[in-house]
Amino acid sequence: MNLREQPGPYFGEFGGRFVPESLVEALDELSAEYEKAKVDHQFLDELDRLGRSYIGRPSLLTEVPRFARLAGSVRVFLKREDLNHTGSHKINNVIGQALLTKRIGKSRVIAETGAGQHGVATATAAALFGLDCTIYMGEVDTERQALNVARMKLLGAQVVAVKTGSRTLKDAINDAMRDWVTNVSTTNYIFGTVAGPHPFPAMVRDFQKIIGEEARAQMLAVTGSLPDAVAACVGGGSNAIGIFDAFLDDEPVALFGFEAGGEGIDTPRHAATISKGRPGVLHGARSYLLQDEDGQTIESHSISAGLDYPGVGPEHAWLSDIKRVKYSAITDSAAMNAMKALSQTEGIIPAIESAHALAGVLDLGKTLPAGSNILVCLSGRGDKDMETAGNWFNFLEQK
């Protein structure tokens, strides 16, 4: 079976559109415009041009031998999405959706953000294209990612601190959806990950799959073969699907997704949606989610704001069910150790989100045959996390 290019709305039994009727028109319009754009050479050329001249694509592939030594006798290669303009993979998707917004003729964009990276990317694209921009961010996240709040404001966006529910990403999405329901005639919702109602899971994947397409060619050029394993962190799952997609039909390539295990998946404080959740409906799609027996969403926990989400994209739910990708959880402390390890062996400071993938690789490397090649998506850089890291490692004077 060909696993790539699943068009949605369903991936196996996951996905769909569980939304208020008020949003259906906007989603249909977005789907129709996207279907046209993705075969329109002018659109694709513009996307490619901005990728090269604005984002900094193709991103580097960096081998990290000193880090790899900590993972046994394997070679480790990082796909450097941290070097993109604005500091993470999120910009790949945002530029695509902002171009679509222009095509549709809307003048305002909204977005949710957890770590602030998607919010910063959206505010950036809004500045570039002259669009009004409002970003919804949970109040907890505005505190732990204060630097990104300042960046968004400097870029001219309005940042709304969401005070409902768990005051994190899931509640930011609720408020962004409420805004969209109300202002849909002027506003496009630039969704930040491969979750949400159709067409977001398939469309966001398509804007992110360049990560894997580039990395596949780079691995072939550097090592002469496909990698034995590919690893990524999974919040909603956009950087992960972005690097996995190009390899989905390469059967010998093993794929690994690492979720946020928080304080441990045997405690209630984690965000390990596939490892510990059950299928259900949240934010417009059927997928795995953390929920109680009555179907109420359970608050997630992760030291990393970008992974602190009780849901996951439907394509990942499907890839897990058909056993094409193996998903497991990484604790806060394992991720923080990996963050420090990469920083001190290679001089590359990863985002805490990406450090979950690095921690996964430290374990994985010990189980793979000697000489195996592992490709890791380094989804973002750690600048935004310096306050969290400073406190965790006691580098900062206590306030």
Place this chain on the structure above:
Amino acid sequence: MTPKDKVESVSETLDKLRETGTGALIGYLPIGFPNLSQSIEAAITLAESGISAIEFGIPYSDPVMDGPIIQRAAQASLDAGLKLKQVFEAVSAVKQATEIPVLLMSYWNPILQFGVERFCEQLASVGGSGIITPDLIPDDAAAWIAASNNSGLDRIFLAAPSSTAQRLAMITKQSRGFVYAVSTMGTTGVRSELDQAARELVARLREVGAERICVGLGISTREQVREVLNYADGAIVGSALVAALEADGVSGLRERAMSLVDGIRLG
């Protein structure tokens, strides 16, 4: 008499009120707010005040169609420990005390987790009339359509000002009981002016053959109720009632409900 024998369907209620030249007033309250027994008492109070049908909301952690008033009440209900199985207790208690139809309003995940068939059977067995589903569209509702057919429950989908004629026809065809016309693009709340969009949407729904249409979102005064009943079969009031219950308890709710009911009487 078992509760089931007492069930007058929502369609019967709407038709009866139309014949008498008035229209229906449907009142929304979240189950379990401020606690289970007071929410039951509040619903019975609405019935005593002359409201035509009750829309009992199942509190949900992520209510994307709701504005701040209902969000707050739903969260308070969950914080007070409401469990899904108590929903049947609430419907049953209200049906013991009153003859008017009791509908549920629920986001889809709680029903999905309970088991759609099982939920419908239990709701029907305690005398519930049907379910309004704010985040379930007919396109993704195969399980609900089958289960509601089996249990005889009314199936109320929403129609929006932005819906195309084709979708309005599909929504009308798949709904049973009435079609819920969303008065405005937005969430639940209290609005001082009713959108002209509501009147147009009702006319467009009539064109595609909708027999019974109730209008909701933002209606909070008896003048607005009266205005809506000029062109629709029912007006649905939520946030205004919840706000009264929140501020002044059951007596405040009674006062607000009676004032709104004047909107139908004078209609």
